[in-house]
Amino acid sequence: MNTIAKLCMAAALFASVSAAGGCAEATSTLPSVAAAAEAGGGDATAGPTGEWTLTGGASLALADRALRLRGPAGEIALAAGVVGVPSVSEGGARFVFARELPNDLATEVVAVEFLGGGWTAPRVLAREGTPDLPAISPDGGRVAFVASAAGIASVWTVAFDGGAPVQLTNVGLRADGKGRPAGFVPIPLRDPPRFAGDRLVWTARDGAHEVTLP
């Protein structure tokens, strides 16, 4: 069986769309935060909203932490409990996003791609350490994300096709309950890491950071 299962609903919806035909440039819109800051603080409420252009005239729409895949023939509910915003490859044939699992304090980064005339079902790329802030490389071959490693927020990468995630920052550090460990490299402050050639770059509160991809 193909390791990438076909998303049958999407296949029906998008069967007329070819991978190469009519694909607009993927242009992610900046999400707007629906939740105004609450006096005294609160969790994210409705979460960010946004719309992203995919291949074949399809698009992704995010609202109320639910992701919907829209095509010429209609739309499907792709995921609920989405954390943050999706990241779409150039050409819009692949995208990744993080979603929350309902039965524990857990999230997972999942991948979806347009393959063989249809969209694949979401496939888990990472689940350990409450991963989020995923970013896909422009060519769609690699994914970066943030996850906890030994109790410390760190930057990771994994191939879009799967495999074991590789920790890129804070390797060997462990949370000891005594504050910031020596050598700690902070995770991105807001936006996911960005692919720049053979490097990942991001901005933290203390400035810019980068790491060379394996």
Added chain:
Amino acid sequence: MRIIIATAIAGLLLLLAAPGRAQLSMPTSIDDYSKLYVTAYYDHGGTTDWNCGTKTYSGHGGTDFGGGSWSGMYEGRDITAAAAGIVHAVNDGVDDTCSTGNCGGGGGYGNYVQINQYDGYRTTYAHLRTWSVAVVVGQIVECGDLLGLMGSSGNSTGPHLHFDIRVPGQTRFDPFAGPCSPTPESFWAVQGPHLGLPAIQCGDPAVCEPVALITCGDEVASSNDGAGSTTGNFFYGCPGGWMYSGPEIAYRFVTDLDEPVTVTLTGLSEDLDLFALESAACAGDDCIEESTNSGTNDEELTFEAAAGVEVVLVVDGWQGAVSGFNLAVQCEGGIPEEDEPDAGPDGDTDADTDGDTDTDSDSDADADADGGQGGTKGSGCGCRAAGPRPSGLLAALIGFGY
């Protein structure tokens, strides 16, 4: 078929073996208790909280406690374990200045601690301040142990604690019980009123520990955080239901006459309040009378003392207040009970000289003079008067002069 039936029975047994009710303490320290407040409860659908109010938002699966926004965060707000257990997961290193609700890190929970409680539940403490996490995975924590500090890491709109509870592997539920919550009985040790706070109470309810025995005409100059003070009591069973987070100090009082007794509390530099309790058990439901004036105003209460029956007088701080005070007891005199050869209503004829009081809870119908008012700070308690009066013999044996 037998295997299927056995599996089904095993599953049923597992369901039946679900953990019982937890006993959660408010997850903060006594120093920070009065500085916290609820910003959002668990959403039961339609943005309805456990009390059928609207202090929640759509889909919220926990309880959010605020602590004075950014200034409070930088001042420091302790987050402590609500119950004993073992640390299941932690995350730290996420920036704690998120105000957009969309900063990411820790799966949106930022810096967090998750505890597998011994009672079978799993609790999560999220959005903690950067590098404040004070525990490691596998560490045993007791109720009240420091876990970290309140922050605004992850998907947060401002400094707060997100607290939630679940059975491992199941969805979260509301620990508050109320008319719009399916939770049949509160999971908090003391839930407190809607929009109030649960009590900090680890283990069995705290008891008063009176530091001295006083009687008519006595005056005491002390402080509510002086020697012998405690910080365990939050409620005294008065209808107003206010929570007192300051340290408290207690005194035993007894007189040998049936008489009105007036107690005054003066010389305050902060807001202390005064309670007369029925027994030294101080179980939170034995209020006789209270005086809860605001600020540094003097406090005064009057109750009908029964000869030989001990009353506990408690001086407690409102919202953590600490102050010196002068406590004075004036008895208005009365007709001493005649010595009778038979015992009182409870048949107790023992000479109780160790300070333990008769805790029979029968109340005298003639003693409830005020009528309960409740509701706002400053109202009278109007609770029951002291319990059954012992015989004159007991009073004589106790032998306090007047």
